[in-house]
Amino acid sequence: MSFLLMTVWVAFRVLSRNRMRSALTMLGIIIGVGAVIAMVSIGEGAKAAVQAQIASFGTNVIIILPGTTTVSGVRSGHGGAVTLTVADIEELRKIPAVTEVGWARRDTMQVVHENKNWFTTINGVSPGYLIIRNWSTASGDFFTQTEMDAAAKVALLGNTIIKNLFDPGEDPVGASIRIKNMPFRVVGALEAKGYDTRGTDQDDAVFIPFTTAERKVMGTKFQGSIGAGFLSVESPEQMPQVVEEIKRVLRQRHKLRPTQDDDFTVRNQVDIAKVQEGTSESMTLMLLAVASISLLVGGIGIMNILLVSVTERTREIGIRMAVGAKRRHILLQFLVEAVVLSAMGGLIGVGLGVAGAKAASNVAGWPTIISGDVLVIAFGFSALVGVFFGLYPANKASRLNPIEALRYE
Amino acid sequence: MSLIDCRDLVKTYRLGEMEVHALRGVSLKIDGGEFVAVMGASGSGKSTLMNVFGCLDVPTSGSYLLEGLDVSTLGENRLAEIRNSKIGFVFQNFNLIPRTTALENVQLPLFYRGIPAHEQKALALGALERVGLADRQRHHPAQLSGGQQQRVAIARALVTNPSIILADEPTGNLDSQASREIMDTLTHLNREGITIILVTHEADIAGYARRAIMMKDGVILSDRDAGGVGVAGVVPQEARA
Numbered sequence: 001m002s003f004l005l006m007t008v009w010v011a012f013r014v015l016s017r018n019r020m021r022s023a024l025t026m027l028g029i030i031i032g033v034g035a036v037i038a039m040v041s042i043g044e045g046a047k048a049a050v051q052a053q054i055a056s057f058g059t060n061v062i063i064i065l066p067g068t069t070t071v072s073g074v075r076s077g078h079g080g081a082v083t084l085t086v087a088d089i090e091e092l093r094k095i096p097a098v099t100e101v102g103w104a105r106r107d108t109m110q111v112v113h114e115n116k117n118w119f120t121t122i123n124g125v126s127p128g129y130l131i132i133r134n135w136s137t138a139s140g141d142f143f144t145q146t147e148m149d150a151a152a153k154v155a156l157l158g159n160t161i162i163k164n165l166f167d168p169g170e171d172p173v174g175a176s177i178r179i180k181n182m183p184f185r186v187v188g189a190l191e192a193k194g195y196d197t198r199g200t201d202q203d204d205a206v207f208i209p210f211t212t213a214e215r216k217v218m219g220t221k222f223q224g225s226i227g228a229g230f231l232s233v234e235s236p237e238q239m240p241q242v243v244e245e246i247k248r249v250l251r252q253r254h255k256l257r258p259t260q261d262d263d264f265t266v267r268n269q270v271d272i273a274k275v276q277e278g279t280s281e282s283m284t285l286m287l288l289a290v291a292s293i294s295l296l297v298g299g300i301g302i303m304n305i306l307l308v309s310v311t312e313r314t315r316e317i318g319i320r321m322a323v324g325a326k327r328r329h330i331l332l333q334f335l336v337e338a339v340v341l342s343a344m345g346g347l348i349g350v351g352l353g354v355a356g357a358k359a360a361s362n363v364a365g366w367p368t369i370i371s372g373d374v375l376v377i378a379f380g381f382s383a384l385v386g387v388f389f390g391l392y393p394a395n396k397a398s399r400l401n402p403i404e405a406l407r408y409e
Numbered sequence: 410m411s412l413i414d415c416r417d418l419v420k421t422y423r424l425g426e427m428e429v430h431a432l433r434g435v436s437l438k439i440d441g442g443e444f445v446a447v448m449g450a451s452g453s454g455k456s457t458l459m460n461v462f463g464c465l466d467v468p469t470s471g472s473y474l475l476e477g478l479d480v481s482t483l484g485e486n487r488l489a490e491i492r493n494s495k496i497g498f499v500f501q502n503f504n505l506i507p508r509t510t511a512l513e514n515v516q517l518p519l520f521y522r523g524i525p526a527h528e529q530k531a532l533a534l535g536a537l538e539r540v541g542l543a544d545r546q547r548h549h550p551a552q553l554s555g556g557q558q559q560r561v562a563i564a565r566a567l568v569t570n571p572s573i574i575l576a577d578e579p580t581g582n583l584d585s586q587a588s589r590e591i592m593d594t595l596t597h598l599n600r601e602g603i604t605i606i607l608v609t610h611e612a613d614i615a616g617y618a619r620r621a622i623m624m625k626d627g628v629i630l631s632d633r634d635a636g637g638v639g640v641a642g643v644v645p646q647e648a649r650a
């Protein structure tokens with residue numbers, strides 16, 4: 001052990017004699033490791049942001065929209081007729097794997113508080129909706145059953161609404177706002193959720209009871225008509241079966257003949273997440289390719305410099321052998337030099353990569369995640385590169401004939 | 410038992426089609442404590458013989474017993490250990506490691522022996538003191554004169570307390586003043602009991618030794634008493650002047 005330590009020490013001294021050369025030799029590894037760390041950190045950050053958005057929407061959620069999906073997009077139902085109702089969704093509650101159901105309809109309207117006003121989305125929602133979509137209150141409470149039944153004029157406000165209609169620090173709970181010139185009492189302020197996967201501000205919304213929306217705000221041309229239904233399912237594995245069951249039940253209720261298309265659309269978060277996973281997987285593969293190529297190039301650089309060094313120091317090798325160095329001592333010496341070069345390059349690369357990731361989040365505002373595992377793996381690989389590419393020159397040095405080495409000019 | 414006992418040593422180099430006979434049958438016994446000079450024309454096989462004695466090279470045929478041990482049966486690692494513990498080399502061109510201090514150069518054999526660093530330093534400093542260079546321990550070879558470099562090399566050869574010092578033309582690159590200092594150092598070490606085998610072209614250098622071996626074309630031509638300081642106890646130059 002102490003011999004190894006002394007060899008490492010000697011290697012550091014030898015390499016510091018040729019500072020410029022050592023630095024240039026390490027450059028390949030430095031750039032490779034640094035780039036990979038920065039890219040992985042940015043990639044992981046982006047992935048986590050997407051996952052957080054998906055989670056903020058609610059996991060294991062199935063959305064049912066009225067109208068048919070065609071290749072070109074969503075086309076509305078038969079002449080704007082009712083294609084999805086509260087009764088439809090209530091019926092779906094009977095599917096065993098379904099844990100919660102909810103529904104909503106929305107409209108964009110002006111919201112007024114004192115002298116401020118804001119154009120936003122008004123959501124008429126059932127209690128289940130707020131649970132499925134993972135909403136929670138920062139202060140105040142959700143609607144009570146009594147308020148729902150009575151179609152009371154009560155509202156929950158998203159964070160963006162509060163920021164725009166109220167003074168900083170002002171508690172909106174208990175305040176009165178006006179929608180369509182009707183006074184609404186604010187019963188709760190919602191916890192901020194941020195942007196969804198499509199980049200929509202989820203907090204730019206006002207929630208009122210579905211009954212209130214239907215009877216007092218949005219009009220009732222078709223009783224029980226909803227804008228969207230929401231279902232939460234016990235586990236992601238059950239999603240495909242549940243989706244099939246939903247289609248079966250709704251087709252039956254809507255009395256569709258087998259030749260007719262669905263007059264509704266079923267979507268779920270798992271599909272969206274899968275697409276995301278796919279892209280991040282190909283991203284990972286690309287990173288791996290970049291990392292391997294740069295480590296390969298860096299390793300070849302180290303091998304090249306070591307071969308030069310073995311030639312330059314032929315006589316030194318002869319001297320060492322004459323005073324009693326065994327072949328493995330010589331092998332170890334050059335191997336250690338290679339590993340010191342590559343590991344130092346790896347260490348500097350890790351430092352630069354972390355700095356790069358930090359810069360990306362500070363300057364460009366990208367979310368980055370620097371994972372300790374990645375740093376350790378990157379460093380470990382760069383050290384391994386030293387072993388791998390140092391082996392050939394080190395072996396060459398250890399195979400020298402001592403007499404010829406001593407005579408080398 | 411002799412320190413060195415070799416019989417019919419043959420060393421043949423092969424250069425493509427051609428064969429070079431460096432040694433053609435050398436038989437020789439050298440006892441512990443001897444001071445031997447090996448002389449002869451260039452190409453007569455002196456260095457080859459030294460390399461075989463020093464276990465840097467193996468003979469093509471013949472036997473070589475070092476302290477009774479048949480060296481031809483040993484593997485590379487054991488040979489390295491023998492070079493490390495029993496042999497000290499001194500070369501014509503000093504062969505110090507450049508850009509490395511005198512002290513570290515002297516430490517080198519101890520480094521491969523795997524002893525703790527502070528012991529290495531203490532022993533190396535002692536060896537430098539014996540050659541009178543303790544005050545130059547931090548100097549690099551390039552900052553030392555030829556004679557000083559050779560004395561560092563001698564310190565490196567004796568730091569392991571070897572049985573033999575093999576010196577191949579140690580004064581070949583030095584002026585007469587530095588040569589005299591080197592030979593005085595070697596004579597002194599011989600008086601302390603170290604066997605010294607020295608290759609030289611110069612008669613006055615050989616005059617320090619007690620025994621002179623003359624080689625020609627890979628064989629020993631003559632082996633006689635040289636009457637050097639080892640016996641007479643006088644400085645040869647003055648004796649011959």
Ligand SMILES: Nc1ncnc2c1ncn2[C@@H]1O[C@H](COP(=O)(O)OP(=O)(O)OP(=O)(O)O)[C@@H](O)[C@H]1O
Nearest residue numbers: 422424429430431450451452453454455456457458
């Ligand atoms: N590696 C080798 N390959 C081929 N021939 C060699 C080799 N080493 C030595 N020889 C040959 O062996 C013979 C003896 O060489 P050696 O070096 O022992 O001579 P030497 O007596 O030390 O000469 P010098 O006084 O010039 O140093 C020479 O003819 C030399 O050319």
Ligand SMILES: [Mg+2]
Nearest residue numbers: 455456457577
């Ligand atoms: Mg010679």
